[in-house]
Amino acid sequence: MSQAMLNEQIDVVDEQYKDIVDATESFFVRWEAGTAKIISCNQPFADRWSSTVEKIIGKSMYDIRGEEAGDSLRAFLAEIKPGESKTTVFTTRVADGSIRSVRAFTSAISRDGVTTIEYHTNGYDCTEEQLFRSARDSLFTIISDEHLCYQQKLEHLLAVGLEYYHLDTAIVSMIVGDTFEAKCVRSKNSNAISVGTQMQLDDTFCGQFIDSESKLAIDDVSNSQLKNLRCYKISEIESYIGASIHTANGPYGAVSFTSSEARRKPYSTEDLNFLQLIGNWIGLLIGNQEQVEFISHQSEYYQSLFQTVPAMMFLSDADGLIISASNRLCEKIEVDPDLLPGKNCHSAFDIDDKLGLIAALRDGDAQRLPLTFTLPNASYLEVEVNCSIKSVGTLQGVRMVVLTDVSERNRASRSVEEQNRLLETANENLNQFAFIASHDLQEPLRKIQQFSSFLEDDLEGSLSEDASYHLKVIVDASNRMSTLIHDLLRFSGASQEEPQHEPVSLNKLLEEVISELDITIEESEAVITLEPLPDVQGDKGMLRQLFVNLISNGIKYRSKSRPLKITVKGLGADYQEGVIVSDNGIGFEMQFARKIFEPFNRLHRNKDYKGNGIGLAICSTVCDKHGWRLSAKSEPDVGSNFLISFTQ
Amino acid sequence: MRTPMKNPVILMVDDDDEDIYLTRRAFCESRDGLIFRSVQNSTALFDYLHCRGEFAHNSDVDVPDVILLDINIPKENGFEILRKLRQDDQFGHIPVSMLTTSAAQHDVCKAYKLGASSFICKSVSAKGMKEVANNFCEYWFNFAKLPSTN
Numbered sequence: 001m002s003q004a005m006l007n008e009q010i011d012v013v014d015e016q017y018k019d020i021v022d023a024t025e026s027f028f029v030r031w032e033a034g035t036a037k038i039i040s041c042n043q044p045f046a047d048r049w050s051s052t053v054e055k056i057i058g059k060s061m062y063d064i065r066g067e068e069a070g071d072s073l074r075a076f077l078a079e080i081k082p083g084e085s086k087t088t089v090f091t092t093r094v095a096d097g098s099i100r101s102v103r104a105f106t107s108a109i110s111r112d113g114v115t116t117i118e119y120h121t122n123g124y125d126c127t128e129e130q131l132f133r134s135a136r137d138s139l140f141t142i143i144s145d146e147h148l149c150y151q152q153k154l155e156h157l158l159a160v161g162l163e164y165y166h167l168d169t170a171i172v173s174m175i176v177g178d179t180f181e182a183k184c185v186r187s188k189n190s191n192a193i194s195v196g197t198q199m200q201l202d203d204t205f206c207g208q209f210i211d212s213e214s215k216l217a218i219d220d221v222s223n224s225q226l227k228n229l230r231c232y233k234i235s236e237i238e239s240y241i242g243a244s245i246h247t248a249n250g251p252y253g254a255v256s257f258t259s260s261e262a263r264r265k266p267y268s269t270e271d272l273n274f275l276q277l278i279g280n281w282i283g284l285l286i287g288n289q290e291q292v293e294f295i296s297h298q299s300e301y302y303q304s305l306f307q308t309v310p311a312m313m314f315l316s317d318a319d320g321l322i323i324s325a326s327n328r329l330c331e332k333i334e335v336d337p338d339l340l341p342g343k344n345c346h347s348a349f350d351i352d353d354k355l356g357l358i359a360a361l362r363d364g365d366a367q368r369l370p371l372t373f374t375l376p377n378a379s380y381l382e383v384e385v386n387c388s389i390k391s392v393g394t395l396q397g398v399r400m401v402v403l404t405d406v407s408e409r410n411r412a413s414r415s416v417e418e419q420n421r422l423l424e425t426a427n428e429n430l431n432q433f434a435f436i437a438s439h440d441l442q443e444p445l446r447k448i449q450q451f452s453s454f455l456e457d458d459l460e461g462s463l464s465e466d467a468s469y470h471l472k473v474i475v476d477a478s479n480r481m482s483t484l485i486h487d488l489l490r491f492s493g494a495s496q497e498e499p500q501h502e503p504v505s506l507n508k509l510l511e512e513v514i515s516e517l518d519i520t521i522e523e524s525e526a527v528i529t530l531e532p533l534p535d536v537q538g539d540k541g542m543l544r545q546l547f548v549n550l551i552s553n554g555i556k557y558r559s560k561s562r563p564l565k566i567t568v569k570g571l572g573a574d575y576q577e578g579v580i581v582s583d584n585g586i587g588f589e590m591q592f593a594r595k596i597f598e599p600f601n602r603l604h605r606n607k608d609y610k611g612n613g614i615g616l617a618i619c620s621t622v623c624d625k626h627g628w629r630l631s632a633k634s635e636p637d638v639g640s641n642f643l644i645s646f647t648q
Numbered sequence: 649m650r651t652p653m654k655n656p657v658i659l660m661v662d663d664d665d666e667d668i669y670l671t672r673r674a675f676c677e678s679r680d681g682l683i684f685r686s687v688q689n690s691t692a693l694f695d696y697l698h699c700r701g702e703f704a705h706n707s708d709v710d711v712p713d714v715i716l717l718d719i720n721i722p723k724e725n726g727f728e729i730l731r732k733l734r735q736d737d738q739f740g741h742i743p744v745s746m747l748t749t750s751a752a753q754h755d756v757c758k759a760y761k762l763g764a765s766s767f768i769c770k771s772v773s774a775k776g777m778k779e780v781a782n783n784f785c786e787y788w789f790n791f792a793k794l795p796s797t798n
Contacts, residue, residue, distance in 0.1 A: 457774035
C-alpha cells in the first residue's frame with residue numbers, strides 16, 4: 001500500500017472518527033505532545049472554551065487554559081507513560097462561570113513505546129452523575145447515622161432531596177384510604193402546609209398517581225395535563241416530582257418535592273432514578289420506625305403490665321442493677337418508682353441482708369430467702385425472696401425477683417412461740433411453786449398430825465363418842481392431806497427432775513416392782529403375767545414409779561366379781577414399739593380417757609377408792625420426759641389397757 | 649446385857665420447840681430417871697458442852713450419853729454439826745442418833761458416812777413416838793455399851 005493511499009485511508013477514518021466524535025456530547029481533543037498544539041477536536045470541546053473548532057485548532061492546550069490549569073495538566077500528563085491511558089475526574093469552571101465535573105479518559109499515543117507523539121482525551125461532563133453519586137452517598141450516611149433519631153433522619157433525607165432537585169418544599173405523607181396526612185414537612189416557604197395537615201386525596205398531586213404510575217414528575221405544571229386539576233388550583237405548586245412509598249407492611253403514602261416556581265428543564269432520567277432511590281430509603285426508614293414503635297408499644301404494654309401487677313416484683317441484671325420494679329413493690333417499701341430503675345439493689349434497698357440478696361441475684365436462683373426491709377418510718381417489712389432467670393425481649397439473663405410479704409405469718413409464728421414460751425415458763429413457775437408450797441406445807445401439817453395423835457392418846461377413854469369421832473375425823477383428814485401433799489411433791493418434783501439416760505431392762509424392772517408390791521398383790525389375790533419386754537434408755541427411778549403406779553392402779557380398781565388379772569407385755573417387732581399394761585378391772589368410760597391423766601382428776605369418790613388422782617398424772621409426766629406417749633383404752637366392767645408408745 | 653444406867657442423859661439438838669416437847673414427853677414417859685436436855689442450834693450445843701456462852705454459869709455439864717440430832721436446822725444443819733462434833737477432842741466420841749423428818753436415802757447414807765451412830769425418822773403419831781422412845785432407850789441404855797466419860 002502506498003503512502004498516499006494510506007494517508008487517504010487515515011483521512012477517511014479521521015472523518016468517520018470525527019463524525020462519531022462530533023455526534024456525541026462527549027468532548028474530544030487531540031494534541032501534539034511536544035508543542036501541545038491542538039490537532040483536532042470536536043465542538044463540545046470547543047464549547048467548553050466558548051470557541052469554535054476552527055478557532056481552537058492549532059492553538060496550544062496551555063494557551064486556552066490559563067496558567068494554574070496548565071500546571072495541573074502538565075503534572076497529569078507526566079504521569080501517563082507512553083502507550084498508556086488514564087482516567088480522571090476533575091472540576092473546572094466553564095464559560096458561564098459554573099463549576100462542572102468532568103470525567104476524562106486520556107491516552108498517550110506512541111509508536112515506539114518510548115516517546116509520546118500525541119495525546120488524546122475524551123471525556124464528558126459528569127456533573128449530574130457526580131451530584132447523583134454524592135446525594136446517594138448522603139442518603140446512605142444519614143440512614144446509618146446512629147446519632148440521629150428517626151425524625152431527624154427523615155428531615156435530613158428530605159433536605160438532600162430538596163438540594164438535589166433545587167426545589168423548595170418536601171413532604172412525606174401518609175395515605176390511608178382517601179385521606180392524605182402530612183407526616184414530615186421540610187420547606188423554605190413559610191406558608192408550606194404544616195405537619196399533621198389532612199387533606200382529601202383527590203385534592204393532592206399524590207392522589208393523581210398513587211394508584212397507578214407510582215411516580216409523577218412535572219417540571220411545569222401550568223403547561224401540563226394537570227393544569228386544570230383542583231390540586232394545582234388550590235396549591236401553589238408549579239413544579240412537582242414525587243413517588244409512592246412502600247414499607248415492609250405495604251403501601252404507606254408518598255414523598256414529594258415541589259416548588260412554587262416552574263423548573264427550567266424537565267426532570268431527567270437521573271432525577272427519576274434519584275426519586276426511586278430516595279423513595280426506597282424513606283420507605284425503609286419509615287418501615288423500621290414502625291417496627292421500633294410496635295416493639296416499643298409492646299414493651300410499653302408489657303412494661304405497664306409489669307408495673308401494675310399486684311405483686312412485689314422487680315427485674316434486675318446479674319449484678320443487681322434494677323431494670324424495672326412493680327408499683328406494688330414501690331408502694332410497700334415506700335420508694336419512688338422512678339428512682340429504682342438504674343439503681344443497684346445494694347443502694348436502692350434498705351435491707352438486712354444485702355450480701356445475701358446480691359448473691360441470690362448473681363446465682364439467679366433463690367427460694368424463700370428471708371429478708372427484712374427497714375421502712376422510712378422505721379417499721380419493718382419481712383419478706384421472702386424468690387428469684388429466677390428469664391429472658392425478656394432481647395435481654396438475656398434477666399433476674400425476675402418476686403417478694404412475698406411474710407410479716408403477718410412471722411408475727412403469728414413469733415406470737416405462737418412467745419405464747420409457748422410464756423406457757424412453759426408459767427408451767428415451770430407453777431411446778432416450782434407447787435414443789436416449794438408442798439414442802440412448806442408439810443411442816444405445819446406434821447404438827448397437826450402429831451398433836452392430834454397425842455391428843456387422842458391423852459384423851460383415850462375420857463372422850464364422849466361424839467368427841468372421839470370428831471377427833472378421829474381431824475386425824476384422818478390431816479393424814480389424807482399429808483398424802484396429798486406428798487403426792488403433789490412427787491408430781492411437781494417429777495416434773496422438775498431431769499431424767500437420767502441409762503439402759504434399763506424392763507424385764508428386770510418389772511420383777512422388782514412386783515416384788516415391791518408383793519403385799520398388796522397378795523392381798524388382792526391378783527395374778528400378774530409378765531411377757532417379754534424391751535430394754536430401753538431412761539431413768540430407772542422414774543420408770544419404776546411409772547410401773548408401780550400402773551400396777552397399783554390395776555390392783556386398786558379391780559372388779560369384785562372376778563379374780564384380778566394383770567398383764568404387762570412388749571409390743572411390735574422386737575418389742576421396740578411400746579409396752580401395754582392391761583387388766584380386767586372395773587374399767588372406765590372412754591369419754592374420760594384423757595381426763596384420767598390430769599392431776600387430781602378422779603372418777604370416783606375417795607370413800608369408794610382411795611387416792612388423790614396423782615398416780616396417772618405422774619405416769620404421764622414420766623412418759624413425756626422419755627419422749628413416749630401414754631394413752632388408755634377401756635370398757636366399763638370389762639377392763640383397761642394402758643399403752644406406752646415409744647414411737648409418736 | 650449390862651446393868652441399866654440409872655440416870656442416862658439425852659441431849660436433843662433441834663430448832664423446833666414442839667418436836668422437843670413431844671420427844672421429851674415420849675422419852676421421859678418411857679424411862680424414869682432420864683435426864684433430857686435440849687439445845688436449839690450449833691452454837692448452843694458447843695456452848696453447852698464446853699460450859700461457855702449462855703451456859704457459862706453452869707458449874708458442871710451433864711455430859712450426854714447420846715445425842716439426838718435433827719438435820720433441818722437453819723444456819724448450820726445437822727450434817728455440819730455432826731461433822732464438827734466428830735472432830736471435837738473432848739466430846740467427839742458420844743453416839744449421835746439422827747432424829748429427823750427426812751427419810752431420803754441419800755440423807756441416811758450421808759449421815760452414816762459423817763459418823764452418825766444411827767438414823768431414826770420422826771413419827772407423826774403418839775404411838776409411833778412412844779415406840780421410838782421405848783426401843784431407843786432399851787437399846788442404848790440397857791443393851792449397848794456406851795463410852796464412859798467419867
